[in-house]
Amino acid sequence: MTDDERTEPEFLAGYSPGDYPAVAVTVDVVVLTVRDAALHVLLVRRGEHPYRDRWALPGGFLRPDESLDEAAARELADETGLTAGTAGTAAKADPPGSAGTAPGGARVHLEQLASYGDPERDPRMRVVTTAYLAFAPDLPEARAGSDAAGAAWVPVSALGLPAPDDDAAGARPVRQARSATRRLAFDHARILLDGVERCRAKLEYTPLATSFVTEPFTLAELRGVYEAVWDEPLHPPNFRRKVLSVPGFVESVGGTTERGGPRGGPRAALYRAGDARLLHPPMLRTATEERIR
Amino acid sequence: MTDDERTEPEFLAGYSPGDYPAVAVTVDVVVLTVRDAALHVLLVRRGEHPYRDRWALPGGFLRPDESLDEAAARELADETGLTAGTAGTAAKADPPGSAGTAPGGARVHLEQLASYGDPERDPRMRVVTTAYLAFAPDLPEARAGSDAAGAAWVPVSALGLPAPDDDAAGARPVRQARSATRRLAFDHARILLDGVERCRAKLEYTPLATSFVTEPFTLAELRGVYEAVWDEPLHPPNFRRKVLSVPGFVESVGGTTERGGPRGGPRAALYRAGDARLLHPPMLRTATEERIR
DNA sequence: CGAATAGTGTCTGTCAGACATTATTCC
DNA sequence: GGAATAATGTCTGACAGACACTATTCG
Numbered sequence: 001m002t003d004d005e006r007t008e009p010e011f012l013a014g015y016s017p018g019d020y021p022a023v024a025v026t027v028d029v030v031v032l033t034v035r036d037a038a039l040h041v042l043l044v045r046r047g048e049h050p051y052r053d054r055w056a057l058p059g060g061f062l063r064p065d066e067s068l069d070e071a072a073a074r075e076l077a078d079e080t081g082l083t084a085g086t087a088g089t090a091a092k093a094d095p096p097g098s099a100g101t102a103p104g105g106a107r108v109h110l111e112q113l114a115s116y117g118d119p120e121r122d123p124r125m126r127v128v129t130t131a132y133l134a135f136a137p138d139l140p141e142a143r144a145g146s147d148a149a150g151a152a153w154v155p156v157s158a159l160g161l162p163a164p165d166d167d168a169a170g171a172r173p174v175r176q177a178r179s180a181t182r183r184l185a186f187d188h189a190r191i192l193l194d195g196v197e198r199c200r201a202k203l204e205y206t207p208l209a210t211s212f213v214t215e216p217f218t219l220a221e222l223r224g225v226y227e228a229v230w231d232e233p234l235h236p237p238n239f240r241r242k243v244l245s246v247p248g249f250v251e252s253v254g255g256t257t258e259r260g261g262p263r264g265g266p267r268a269a270l271y272r273a274g275d276a277r278l279l280h281p282p283m284l285r286t287a288t289e290e291r292i293r
Numbered sequence: 294m295t296d297d298e299r300t301e302p303e304f305l306a307g308y309s310p311g312d313y314p315a316v317a318v319t320v321d322v323v324v325l326t327v328r329d330a331a332l333h334v335l336l337v338r339r340g341e342h343p344y345r346d347r348w349a350l351p352g353g354f355l356r357p358d359e360s361l362d363e364a365a366a367r368e369l370a371d372e373t374g375l376t377a378g379t380a381g382t383a384a385k386a387d388p389p390g391s392a393g394t395a396p397g398g399a400r401v402h403l404e405q406l407a408s409y410g411d412p413e414r415d416p417r418m419r420v421v422t423t424a425y426l427a428f429a430p431d432l433p434e435a436r437a438g439s440d441a442a443g444a445a446w447v448p449v450s451a452l453g454l455p456a457p458d459d460d461a462a463g464a465r466p467v468r469q470a471r472s473a474t475r476r477l478a479f480d481h482a483r484i485l486l487d488g489v490e491r492c493r494a495k496l497e498y499t500p501l502a503t504s505f506v507t508e509p510f511t512l513a514e515l516r517g518v519y520e521a522v523w524d525e526p527l528h529p530p531n532f533r534r535k536v537l538s539v540p541g542f543v544e545s546v547g548g549t550t551e552r553g554g555p556r557g558g559p560r561a562a563l564y565r566a567g568d569a570r571l572l573h574p575p576m577l578r579t580a581t582e583e584r585i586r
Numbered sequence: 587c588g589a590a591t592a593g594t595g596t597c598t599g600t601c602a603g604a605c606a607t608t609a610t611t612c613c
Numbered sequence: 614g615g616a617a618t619a620a621t622g623t624c625t626g627a628c629a630g631a632c633a634c635t636a637t638t639c640g
Contacts, residue, residue, distance in 0.1 A: 067412060114405055118360045236620090240620070263618075266618065268618085528630070552638080555590095556639065559593080561591085
């Protein structure tokens with residue numbers, strides 16, 4: 001209210017962009033997958049000056065003639081070889097058909113996460129980054145290393161991030177001393193945390209868990225995704241009943257697995273993703289007091 | 294996979310930002326409020342060259358030493374005189390205490406919406422904008438016009454946007470011929486649509502409906518917010534039972550209104566927002582086939 | 587008084603969580 | 614055969630939607 005004399009058109013057209021120092025725009029991608037019953041993120045080892053040898057999210061500068069979505073898809077392809085179906089900036093999940101298909105038949109979901117523009121976030125210059133979030137099925141170990149020299153899947157739990165629901169209380173002993181545990185470059189820990197939180201939430205009300213598995217999949221595999229991302233065990237019979245009761249979540253593909261489980265059990269029926277974009281009713285996590293307040 | 298020779302560090306540090314044309318970063322704010330039982334958005338009339346005389350979202354260039362959140366709060370304050378509590382980029386709703394308070398006791402919720410970077414979105418130059426979403430209580434009519442010359446609250450329904458849940462099917466007769474109906478500048482219609490969709494969704498699982506009313510409020514007022522935003526009538530008794538059963542959504546403040554309703558009826562009890570950040574269980578809309586698929 | 591609204595009570599169908607049970611397959 | 618797992622069935626408590634009803638206040 002102190003500078004009432006400034007009127008609104010100035011903010012839309014009166015300011016010449018040349019009056020301000022250049023702002024660089026980058027795109028970073030949080031690629032999540034589930035391996036060995038744990039949530040993993042794709043990281044690259046930085047070889048250059050700021051934060052050298054630290055792990056970072058894959059990303060790069062926005063090019064002159066590409067949109068943010070295109071830049072994110074390009075970064076994802078460069079690092080993983082996967083083609084992406086982008087959901088754009090809309091709040092909705094993308095329709096099943098828009099998901100890209102890679103050589104291995106992998107479907108990749110890619111959506112915008114958020115933008116980060118703290119003046120201090122890059123020591124070199126002013127950089128605003130738009131982060132994207134991708135859900136990939138478990139890829140062959142080789143995949144990550146083929147295109148990107150220093151890339152690796154790192155368990156999210158090994159990064160010493162604040163626990164799922166206490167990011168306010170940052171005081172938490174970081175026990176692991178592995179190299180992956182070193183703090184991420186820039187503000188990438190914050191970005192990753194936002195991505196993981198978004199992922200957890202989206203499993204509740206969208207069918208995106210199916211983006212973490214390859215089709216056809218069993219209900220046990222799908223349940224494994226929920227258990228890994230939410231980090232809590234689920235009741236197999238109830239999970240089954242719930243999933244099948246949500247219209248359009250999954251649809252039976254007819255057959256069964258070739259063999260039963262590794263330690264016995266009958267062959268599981270196979271499913272593929274249905275045509276629902278939203279789950280009704282949603283797969284609700286049990287209310288945790290810390291998460292609610 | 295065609296340019297396998299490019300390795301990952303190039304994308305993080307190998308590209309000199311000077312190699313690319315400058316990108317301007319702006320911030321736009323979708324300020325929503327409920328007036329006369331209808332959802333309204335704050336728009337400004339453009340006085341300058343591209344899209345002159347069109348309505349646009351309030352916004353402006355990011356300044357050298359401010360974060361995106363700060364820029365959005367500044368724009369919001371310039372246009373409405375309201376101080377904002379920013380939820381930042383996190384997925385969570387902000388705690389009740391962080392909401393700003395304006396002279397009139399108004400609480401304003403401000404959160405990041407999404408970023409838009411299509412190369413063609415501004416005819417003048419390359420502009421990437423980060424959109425924010427604000428929920429304001431109903432403000433005195435004078436408020437909008439005081440600081441911003443050409444600002445006005447415009448009913449969202451008067452803008453000829455695609456209907457809530459058929460943005461794919463764009464063919465829809467636009468009947469209103471009022472000046473407000475002219476298409477918004479730039480891609481602001483798309484941004485507004487995303488904001489409205491986000492708003493609708495957030496009423497389901499967060500207590501943000503309380504950001505649209507001034508404390509203390511009655512349950513009828515709160516119900517009016519849901520009805521205006523969702524554009525569907527709700528059963529008063531069931532709404533009441535549901536709201537009161539969600540822990541931390543609202544808490545009784547003790548008294549009642551001075552008078553009954555304008556057309557009769559007893560005095561309503563008064564409430565204020567509780568300390569919940571998420572609603573458990575959520576206030577679910579009835580499943581609409583179009584929204585789900 | 588008549589109309590409108592706040593608030594309470596109740597019924598019913600659906601669903602979540604927990605548990606028991608059967609069938610199938612691996613070792 | 615023993616163990617593990619897929620799939621089905623059942624019970625119970627909680628909740629959503631619908632409706633009836635009472636109480637209060639305005640005009």
